[in-house]
Amino acid sequence: xxxxxxxxxxxxxxxxxxxxxxxxxxxxxxxxxxxxxxxxxxxxxxxxxxxxxxxxxxxxxxxxxxxxxxxxxxxxxxxxxxxxxxxxxxxxxxxxxxxxxxxxxxxxxxxxxxxxxxxxxxxxxxxxxxxxxxxxxxxxxxxxxxxxxxxxxxxxxxxxxxxxxxxxxxxxxxxxxxxxxxxxxxxxxxxxxxxxxxxxxxxxxxxxxxxxxxxxxxxxxxxxxxxxxxxxxxxxxxxxxxxxxxxxxxxxxxxxxxxxxxxxxxxxxxxxxxxxxxxxxxxxxxxxxxxxxxxxxxxxxxxxxxxxxxxxxxxxxxxxxxxxxxxxxxxxxxxxxxxxxxxxxxxxxxxxxxxxxxxxxxxxxxxxxxxxxxxxxxx
Numbered sequence: 001x002x003x004x005x006x007x008x009x010x011x012x013x014x015x016x017x018x019x020x021x022x023x024x025x026x027x028x029x030x031x032x033x034x035x036x037x038x039x040x041x042x043x044x045x046x047x048x049x050x051x052x053x054x055x056x057x058x059x060x061x062x063x064x065x066x067x068x069x070x071x072x073x074x075x076x077x078x079x080x081x082x083x084x085x086x087x088x089x090x091x092x093x094x095x096x097x098x099x100x101x102x103x104x105x106x107x108x109x110x111x112x113x114x115x116x117x118x119x120x121x122x123x124x125x126x127x128x129x130x131x132x133x134x135x136x137x138x139x140x141x142x143x144x145x146x147x148x149x150x151x152x153x154x155x156x157x158x159x160x161x162x163x164x165x166x167x168x169x170x171x172x173x174x175x176x177x178x179x180x181x182x183x184x185x186x187x188x189x190x191x192x193x194x195x196x197x198x199x200x201x202x203x204x205x206x207x208x209x210x211x212x213x214x215x216x217x218x219x220x221x222x223x224x225x226x227x228x229x230x231x232x233x234x235x236x237x238x239x240x241x242x243x244x245x246x247x248x249x250x251x252x253x254x255x256x257x258x259x260x261x262x263x264x265x266x267x268x269x270x271x272x273x274x275x276x277x278x279x280x281x282x283x284x285x286x287x288x289x290x291x292x293x294x295x296x297x298x299x300x301x302x303x304x305x306x307x308x309x310x311x312x313x314x315x316x317x318x319x320x321x322x323x324x325x326x327x328x329x330x331x332x333x334x335x336x337x338x339x340x341x342x343x344x345x346x347x348x349x350x351x352x353x354x355x356x357x358x359x360x361x362x363x364x365x366x367x368x369x370x371x372x373x374x375x376x377x378x379x
Contacts, residue, residue, distance in 0.1 A: 045221060046265035048212040052205035052244070053196045057114040059164055059188070063146035065106045065129065065171055071137040071179075072105045079107040079133055086144065106135035110167055112148055112188045118195045124186035127167045137179035141171045148188055165190045199249055199257055206245040206264070213243040217271065221245050224267050229260075276374035278342060278363060283379075285356040287363070293342035293374040295366060342374065 064082055065072075073079040080100045087095040109132055112125040119125065127148075131138060147163030169187035173179055198204050208218060218239035225237035225247055237247045253260040276291035349359045366372035 043269045043271055044265065045206065045224075045267045045269055048217070048269065049206040049208050049221070049245075049265075051196075051198050051261070052207050053198050053200075054116050055196070056116050057150060057194065059112045059114065059125075059148035059150040061110045061146050061148045061167065062132070063108060063110060063167075064144050065108050065131075065135075065138055065141035066104060066144060068104045068106060068135070068138065068141045070103050071139070072135050073102045073107060073131075073133040076102060076107075076133045079105060082107055106138060106141065107132045108135075108138070108143070110143070110146070110148065112165060112167065114150070114164075114194050116196070118193070119190045120193050121190055123190040125165065125188040125190070127169070127184040127187040129171050129182045129184060131180040135180055137173075138171045138182045139173055139179055141182075143168050143171060143184060143187065147191075150194070164192055164194055198261065199254070202249055202254060204247050204249060204257070204261060204264075205240075206247060208243050208245075214275075215239065215242045217269075218242055218245055220271075221267075221269060224269060225264060228267055229263070278372075278374050278376045280360055280363070280376065280378045282357075282360065287346065287356070287359060289342050289346070289374075291374065293372070295340050295342065295345060296371040296373070298366065298369075298371045342372070 064079075064086060077097075079102045080097050083100050083102060083105055084095050084097060109130045110127055112127045114125070127143070129138060129143065145166055145168035148165040148167050150164040165188040167184065167188040169184040171182040171184055173182045175181070206221065208214075208221075218241065222237040222239045222245050225245070226235055229250070230236045236250070237245050239245050247264065249257050249260055276293045277289070278293060279288040279290075280286070281288075345362075346359070349362075354362075360378075363372065363376060367374075367376045
């Protein structure tokens with residue numbers, strides 16, 4: 001008999017259990033080790049926040065794709081009227097509905113995404129195209145040049161202020177099984193600059209990512225900013241709730257705030273300990289663990305699986321030898337800590353090849369009985 005008493009826990013079985021292919025594909029266990037209370041080396045403000053206003057923006061339009069091989073909208077009044085209006089704009093005032101054939105034309109919806117950092121006059125963007133009416137396929141079609149409209153439209157001298165880009169070009173099908181959608185590669189050309197507005201009323205706002213949005217982290221970042229940039233005891237930063245920190249840009253930096261923002265984003269952050277949490281995603285078969293999740297001593301059985309936690313780990317003797325038991329997991333707590341850890345439980349699950357649904361059932365039962373000390377979230 002092998003002596004396994006030196007291991008921190010036991011996961012014993014008499015024979016290998018078959019593992020279904022779907023289980024190997026679906027099960028992904030992500031274990032996040034607890035962060036030390038004093039912090040994590042290498043974490044900066046930019047790693048866990050973004051600037052308010054630093055986001056993607058979408059341009060959109062409705063236009064016509066022409067040149068289709070009889071797969072267009074056909075006798076749909078909306079498309080036919082749009083075709084007549086387009087012809088009138090090009091001086092063909094005699095065009096009317098009676099002479100229109102829309103079999104080779106499709107009314108489409110267009111979108112193009114401006115990156116979070118913005119775009120400049122002349123930049124090219126990809127354009128996504130989707131048929132609106134009864135077109136069967138956009139294969140071989142070409143988009144008639146049209147303006148793309150966007151958010152926060154501002155009038156400019158000599159222009160109506162609505163169009164940010166012009167789009168045109170050949171539609172390429174990305175998915176042959178869905179021929180009513182396609183892509184125009186670099187089909188939109190920016191006609192003006194689109195610059196995100198980071199500074200508002202002399203302030204910038206640092207927005208914490210969802211996983212880090214807590215009062216503890218927000219106040220920690222505000223304190224770090226004030227210590228680094230608040231000269232002579234001046235308070236520049238304040239936490240406005242768990243998700244945002246408002247920072248006043250010093251007057252000397254307002255004209256060119258880029259250097260100031262870069263300094264803030266590079267500031268190191270001593271992270272508080274993560275909350276004890278288990279996040280379950282049944283669809284992907286994922287169990288994510290953060291913080292110091294612990295389990296009180298317990299004996300539990302689920303579909304033939306027995307989970308036992310003991311403290312401390314018993315050493316085998318001649319009179320009480322270590323016995324191998326099919327589908328049996330022994331979780332031994334550390335002598336100075338009550339119970340076992342969730343990480344040890346997941347390790348035992350994996351060694352016994354327990355299906356993910358059974359793992360989730362065990363976790364929830366331990367939580368409901370008060371033996372699992374952590375927040376359990378199911379997505």
